[in-house]
Amino acid sequence: TQLLEQSPQFLSIQEGENLTVYCNSSSVFSSLQWYRQEPGEGPVLLVTVVTGGEVKKLKRLTFQFGDARKDSSLHITAAQPGDTGLYLCAAKTSYDKVIFGPGTSLSVIP
Amino acid sequence: DTEVTQTPKHLVMGMTNKKSLKCEQHMGHRAMYWYKQKAKKPPELMFVYSYEKLSINESVPSRFSPECPNSSLLNLHLHALQPEDSALYLCASSQDFGLYGYTFGSGTRLTVV
Numbered sequence: 508t509q510l511l512e513q514s515p516q517f518l519s520i521q522e523g524e525n526l527t528v529y530c531n532s533s534s535v536f537s538s539l540q541w542y543r544q545e546p547g548e549g550p551v552l553l554v555t556v557v558t559g560g561e562v563k564k565l566k567r568l569t570f571q572f573g574d575a576r577k578d579s580s581l582h583i584t585a586a587q588p589g590d591t592g593l594y595l596c597a598a599k600t601s602y603d604k605v606i607f608g609p610g611t612s613l614s615v616i617p
Numbered sequence: 618d619t620e621v622t623q624t625p626k627h628l629v630m631g632m633t634n635k636k637s638l639k640c641e642q643h644m645g646h647r648a649m650y651w652y653k654q655k656a657k658k659p660p661e662l663m664f665v666y667s668y669e670k671l672s673i674n675e676s677v678p679s680r681f682s683p684e685c686p687n688s689s690l691l692n693l694h695l696h697a698l699q700p701e702d703s704a705l706y707l708c709a710s711s712q713d714f715g716l717y718g719y720t721f722g723s724g725t726r727l728t729v730v
Contacts, residue, residue: 540718549621549707549721550660557717595659597718603648603672605715607659 511596511608519614523585528611530596531578537599539579544593586615618643623708623722638725640691640708648714649691652707660707698729
């Protein structure tokens, strides 16, 4: 069974602080995605990483895919209250399935 | 058009009611999905449609019945639901069967009373 683990599960920080969220698995994936979800809304795709060692930047967010394509990290610089939400990593398995990690609930306090 | 549209946004139904959730996309995506999400949990896959045919059913109870009338529309028919079926139901679509990610709708918040 392919599983994704995320850490930490919950994170509460002050505005302006930096943070890193991790997504890990024992399986190798062809791609890994990060989503942000706000309460009562659907997840919104932030980025997809495909190549081992790949680093992508989206404004204050930096995403990294592990060399072995089993893990990924999301780093946020100078967090803002608008970054508050549930951060989900997801990976494509075989048979057209995408599995989700349990999520990291981030709260940025003004 | 880069959106997935779900209706209704909220639905309250009794355990003997029959209702339907609707999902529409005009991005030409050939894969469409239904997910169920409970509070503070990740989305759980229910059904996958590939080229308008049901390709995956994740052992979902028969009180949930999916339908794909054409490449742009996806329905989820609900009948005799239980209170524990109350959740956020999400529709998603993908051009590449999830390899580069999904586009999700904003969901239908379902409450079964």
